[in-house]
Amino acid sequence: MRNKRMMGLLLAVLCCLLFSGCGKKTAGPAATQSPNPNAAITYEKGRDLVGVLTKADAGTMTFYEPELEKEATYTYSGATEVLTKNDKQISSESLEVGQVFDLYLDEGKTTLQKVQSSKDILENDDVKDVQFNTDESYLEIQGTRYRYGSGFQAFSDGKPIELQEIAATDEVTFRGVKGKAYSIVVTKGHGYIKPAKYKDFIGGTMTISGVRILPVTENMLVPVPEGTYEVSMKNGDFEGSRSIAVERDKTLELDMSLFKNTVKDKGQVVFDIDPQGAELYVNGTMTDYSKPVSLKYGKHSIQVILDGYTTYTGIVDVQSANPTVRISLAEEEAEVSSDDESSVEKDDSNQQNKVTESYDNDHKITVSTPAGASVYLDGNYQGVAPCSFPKKIGAITLTLAKDGYTTKSYSVTTTDDDEDVSWSFPDLAAKGSETN
Numbered sequence: 001m002r003n004k005r006m007m008g009l010l011l012a013v014l015c016c017l018l019f020s021g022c023g024k025k026t027a028g029p030a031a032t033q034s035p036n037p038n039a040a041i042t043y044e045k046g047r048d049l050v051g052v053l054t055k056a057d058a059g060t061m062t063f064y065e066p067e068l069e070k071e072a073t074y075t076y077s078g079a080t081e082v083l084t085k086n087d088k089q090i091s092s093e094s095l096e097v098g099q100v101f102d103l104y105l106d107e108g109k110t111t112l113q114k115v116q117s118s119k120d121i122l123e124n125d126d127v128k129d130v131q132f133n134t135d136e137s138y139l140e141i142q143g144t145r146y147r148y149g150s151g152f153q154a155f156s157d158g159k160p161i162e163l164q165e166i167a168a169t170d171e172v173t174f175r176g177v178k179g180k181a182y183s184i185v186v187t188k189g190h191g192y193i194k195p196a197k198y199k200d201f202i203g204g205t206m207t208i209s210g211v212r213i214l215p216v217t218e219n220m221l222v223p224v225p226e227g228t229y230e231v232s233m234k235n236g237d238f239e240g241s242r243s244i245a246v247e248r249d250k251t252l253e254l255d256m257s258l259f260k261n262t263v264k265d266k267g268q269v270v271f272d273i274d275p276q277g278a279e280l281y282v283n284g285t286m287t288d289y290s291k292p293v294s295l296k297y298g299k300h301s302i303q304v305i306l307d308g309y310t311t312y313t314g315i316v317d318v319q320s321a322n323p324t325v326r327i328s329l330a331e332e333e334a335e336v337s338s339d340d341e342s343s344v345e346k347d348d349s350n351q352q353n354k355v356t357e358s359y360d361n362d363h364k365i366t367v368s369t370p371a372g373a374s375v376y377l378d379g380n381y382q383g384v385a386p387c388s389f390p391k392k393i394g395a396i397t398l399t400l401a402k403d404g405y406t407t408k409s410y411s412v413t414t415t416d417d418d419e420d421v422s423w424s425f426p427d428l429a430a431k432g433s434e435t436n
Contacts, residue, residue, distance in 0.1 A: 047102040048109070050118055052175075052183045054097055054153060054160070061095075061112065063103065066182050069149040074105065074112045081114040098155045098185035100175050121182065124174045130184065132163045132411075139163070139181055141174055146181040156186035157248065162426070164410040167397060169211075169225045189248040192399070192407055193222045193231065197257035204235025219381035221251070221374070221399055223409050233259075239298070251407050267318040267342065268292035272326040278306035292322070302344075304329060316344040358393040358416070365391050365414065366422040373400040373428060391421060402428055 051063025062073045082092050100121045104114035131140040138147045153160045171188035201216045209230040226248045232241035240259025271289035280289045281303040287293055295318045304312040309329040316325055323342035326335050366388040367375045375382045376399040382389040393416045401407040405428035414421055
């Protein structure tokens, strides 16, 4: 009985403690401040897009957007920031077509707030021999291919041009990213030399210093990189030369009538060749050198050939009456007596750059348009469009010219596929009618 009373008393005490709050309350951990889920988050706004400048007018700029493959025009003002890659402020007038920029737009996506040269772009200057494949939409630079999209443009003198108008000798600035081309800008283009009054030189050779040597034919129109050159023609007893300046996209008429000078006196050249038995070729003709060789004053190509030895190729410049030219195949050296005004030098360019021309005479190249334009294949006249001529294999240059119109050249490639090939090119622009 007593035990029951004790159990009841204990239960009563416990209930008192639970329901009356008796006993010391233990403090819990300090509460932490929760972030406000509605608080604004601030961040620096990134670029809206990357664009290639294609046109700039007062108050507007037009860009080609490579990723979207389309053009868009935006307004700008004096409040628009224009920056270099290094965040240096520049004027909008200093921007050039073909440059690639990061574009920052307003909320309406119509106004440029900031234009900055893109830091992510690969840029190569002074590039030559760019190869284009317009069928598969890619270009190749030094063995690396870059694809390009619809609307991709090349520029020369601030104006858009066709890709095929870029000659292998032109120098360009390339801009793009890995695997994709954004723009091509011609920095050094080409013009044309049109010889005039040169009947006495037909059948001879024309030399453009540092560029090429080619046969003199009728109605020539020769594409040449812009720059200053010494141009000479030689045929038999006649020779002439002139210093000229070729300007981009312009045709220089070269009047040779005042330079039909009779070639200077001849020199009797003694060739001392070691070892004996080697063959000597002068200007491509095998020559007997057991006695002095009569050569006109001036430069002559020479080759010395003997089985078991490296062929010696050089140029002898005859400037005296009795020069002696010593050539050693074993040492691959040549010299002229030190007290002589004549000279000889090794010439590897013909071997390194020699290109064998190949034709498929069973098939034709046809140029259909522009009708009435004179057509030149690598500087040699072929006829008036529409016209056809034997198919030359490989990389060729087709030049179109017409009085009163701007001359154009196109670099194209033909393959030895037993097929005829036909091209139709855009109409030539009348001189003075080109627009920016």
